[in-house]
Amino acid sequence: MDIEEFRKRGYETIDRICKYYQDLEKYDVLSKVKPGYLKEVLPKEAPEEPEPWENIQSDIETKIIPGITHWQSPNFFAYFPANSSFPSILGDMYSDMFNVIGFNWLSSPACTELESIVLDWMGKLVGLDQKFSSDGKGGGVIQGTASEATLVTLLAARYRVLEEYKAKGADEEKLRTISTRLIAYGSDQTHISFKKATMITYTRFRALSTDNNFSLCGETVKQEIEKDIANGLIPFYIVGTIGTTNSAAIDKITDIVDAIKGTNIWLHIDAAYAGSALICPEYKYLLEGINQADSFNFNMHKGLLTNFDCSCLWIKEREYLIGALSTNPDYLKNSASESGMVLDFRDWQIPLGRRFRALKIWFVLRTYGAKGLREHVMKGHKLADRFKNEIQQHPDLFVIPIIPNFGLVNFYVKSNNSSKNSNELTEMVYNRLNESGKVFLTQTEMRGQNIIRFAPGSPLTTERHIDQACELLLKITQEVLCDINLNNVENF
C-alpha cells in the first residue's frame, strides 16, 4: 500500500468511522454470534500473496461487525462507560504516525514531556495536592489499565517496606523471609485486580468486610491490622476505593488514613471509574482523603472521552516506584538519562516500550475544555438519575438497594407472591434484556442478592434512550411475571 493508496483508504476509513457513529443505534448492542463463529468463515492460514484492500474492507462489514459488542452505542449500559471521542481518535492517529516507542526520554522527548505536563494538568483539574505533581518528588504517568496501576503501586509499597528492613540490617535472605509475611488489604468490594496483583507478587491479600453501604471503615482496618501484626504478619499496603465496581460505593478514606497513621502502610486510592467525576465541584469533598494517600489512580478511558487505554496514576514519592522497577542496561544508557534531568517512564511501569498516549489526552482536554468534560460527566449522572426516578415509580416491581453513586444505578426485581424468588426473577429479567439486543447491561451479586447494574454515559445517550430502556425493562419484567403466573396456573 503506497502513500496514495493509503490516502484513499484513509479517507474511506474516516468516512466509515463517521457512518459507524451515525448508524450506531441501529446495531444490536450485544453481539449474538456463537463461540467459534469466526473460525468457520476465515481461512486456516495467512494468505501467501497480498490481497486487495476491498476484500479486507468487506470482511470488516460481514465478518467482524457481527462479532462486535458495541461499547459506543447509546444503549450500552454495561460495566462502566468507556467512550471514544473524535479528538481522541485523532490523537491515536498522530501517535500511530510517529510510532515512537518512548521507553526513555531520548527515544522521543515530546512523548515523555507531554505526558508529564498533561498529567500535571489533570492532577490540577481533579484537585490533587501539589505533592502529586512532577515539579516535586512525585508525578503522574499513563498506565494501560488500573490493574497495572495497582500492581506497580503494590511494588512500590513492597520496595519501601523492604528498604526499611534493609536499613535496619536485613540481608537478602532475611528480606526474602520477610517478604512472605507481607499482607495487603482491600475490602470485600475491592476490584479483583488487587487480588490479582497479590497473586503476581505472591504477597497476602485480605478482603475486609464493609458496612451497610459497602464502604470500608477505619475501625475494621485498625482491628485487622492489629490482629495481623500480633500474628507476625507485616501490613504494607491498603487500597481505598472511590466508586467500587459493584455499586460505586465509597470507602471511608479519612478514617482509613487515621487507622494506619504511624505505620509504613502504603495507601493507594482506586477511583478507576469514579475518578473522572472529581473534576466536578460536586465531588471535591472527596479530596481530603485522597490527598493523604501515597498514590491515586483513575481511568480517563472511563468517563472522560479518551480511547482505551488511558489509566492515569499519580504518586507522591516516585523514588519508590523507580526503586522497585528500575533497571539500567548498557544498551539503553544515554547522557540525558545519566544527567538526572529527565524522567524515563520505563521505570514507572511493567513494560519497557510505551506509546505516545499523551497526545489523545491533550487533544481531548483542548477540544472539550475542562468545562466540556465536566458537562459530559454530569450529563451521564443526570441520565442515571432519570433512570432511577423512572423505576422508582414501580416500587411493586423493583428495589434499589443502595443509593446510586457516580451515575451507577443498581436494582433488582421484587418477588411478590411469585413461585420464583427475587434472585431468580432478576436473573430472568436480566437475560431477556440482553437477549433483546436493544440494550446491554451487566449483573453482579452483593451479599447473596443478584443485582442488575445500569451505567449510562455514552455521549450518544440521551433521555430518549433512558426512557426506551425503562420501557423495555418494564415490558420484559411484566412478561417474565406473566409467564411465571401462566406456568403456575398450568402446573396447578
Added chain:
Amino acid sequence: MDIEEFRKRGYETIDRICKYYQDLEKYDVLSKVKPGYLKEVLPKEAPEEPEPWENIQSDIETKIIPGITHWQSPNFFAYFPANSSFPSILGDMYSDMFNVIGFNWLSSPACTELESIVLDWMGKLVGLDQKFSSDGKGGGVIQGTASEATLVTLLAARYRVLEEYKAKGADEEKLRTISTRLIAYGSDQTHISFKKATMITYTRFRALSTDNNFSLCGETVKQEIEKDIANGLIPFYIVGTIGTTNSAAIDKITDIVDAIKGTNIWLHIDAAYAGSALICPEYKYLLEGINQADSFNFNMHKGLLTNFDCSCLWIKEREYLIGALSTNPDYLKNSASESGMVLDFRDWQIPLGRRFRALKIWFVLRTYGAKGLREHVMKGHKLADRFKNEIQQHPDLFVIPIIPNFGLVNFYVKSNNSSKNSNELTEMVYNRLNESGKVFLTQTEMRGQNIIRFAPGSPLTTERHIDQACELLLKITQEVLCDINLNNVENF
C-alpha cells in the same frame, strides 16, 4: 467536534500522515531539544474553554515534532527496527472506531476470536509446533511488550512448580517458604526484562556466562542447576534467547533442552526482535529448539510492519497461564465464559482490559501476504550486509567483533597509534554520529568493549541510505582521528 468536523479533520490528519512519510528524510532523526523544552512553551493548566482544532494542529508542528525522535526515518539505525505501515495504521483506526475493551469473549467476540485466529496463522508462518495452537491445549495471545510476555510466562512457571509441591501436600505457608527458594536463569546477554520480571515476582535470577559467541550453552546450564539444587534452591524457569539485544546472539537451545530434561524447569524462548525472521526459510533451522520450549515470544512491532504495541506470545499449556492469572468476580460472570467454550484473554495477561489489536495483524498479513513480509525481513538483512561489507573495506579503522546476525551489525573503532584507546574513540565517533542529526544509532558495551550497533530495517531505508551512513561514519571517524592527532602535535 461533530461528525462533519471529524470528517474534515480526519482527512487532514490522513494528509498529514502522508506528508510525514513523504518528508521523513528531511528531519533530523534524533531530536535535539533540551530537557524541559515543552514545559516552557505550554500553559501551566488545562484550558477551561474548548480550543479550535487549528490551534492543536499547529502546536503539533511547532511544539511536538521538534521533540520527536523519528523512529520511522530511513536513517534510524538505533535499538531495533520498529516500523509502522499503512495497513497497520488503518487497523488501529478501526480498533479505535469500535473502542471495545475485550477482557472476555462476551465483551466483543470478534476481538478474542480474531486474535486466536491470526496468532494461529502467525504460529504456522513461523513454523511453531501444533501444540502451540489454540486448537489443543495451547494458544497464542497478544501482549503489549516482550516484558509482559516474560512476566506472564514466569508466573505460569511458578504456578506449575508450586502446584507440584501442593500436590505433594505443601500447605499455603509451606508454599510461601518454597517460593523464596525459586530461581530463574538467563544469560549475561538476556534482555533486562527478565531481571525485571524476577524483581516483580521477587524470585531469584541468575545471569549465566556465555561463550565466545555470546551464546548460552547447555553445559553451563547443567552445572549451575546442579550447584543450585545442592544449595537448596529450586530452579523453575530458564529463558533462551534467539537474537540478543546486544549482538543478536543465539543461545544453544537444543543443548539447553537436554540440560533441563527431567526437571520441571519452564523453558521460554525470547525472540523479541529476531523472531520475525523465522517466517523466512533461511532461519527454519532454529525451530528444532524452539518447538521443545514451553513458550515462545516475538514482537510483530519489531520487523513485521505492525505498529507498536504487538508482542505475540505462544504457550503450549495455557492452563498454567490461566491458573496463575485467573480471577472470576461476579461482575464479569456470563454464560459464555461459564460454558468453557470460549477463551477469556484477561486471564492470559496482567491487565484486565485489552484493545482490538488483532485487526492490525490481520490487515498487515493480508495486505503484504506472507511473501511480502518475508521480502521485507530479508531486505533489512541485506542492507545490514551491505553496511558490513562497506565498513569491512576499512580494516584499519573498524573492527566487527561478532558475526552479524539477523540484520544487526556491531562494530567499534580501532585504536592505531592514537593517544585514545578504542573505547574512547568509539564513544567519540558515536557521539558525533548522533549529534550530526543525519543518523541515529545506539551503543552498548560487551565485555568491556564499547560497541556501536547498526540495525537497519525501515521500509523507507534503501541502499542509498546505507551508503550515506557509511560515508558519514568514515568522514566522522577520520575527523575524530585527525583532531586527536592535531591535539597530540599541539601538546608535543
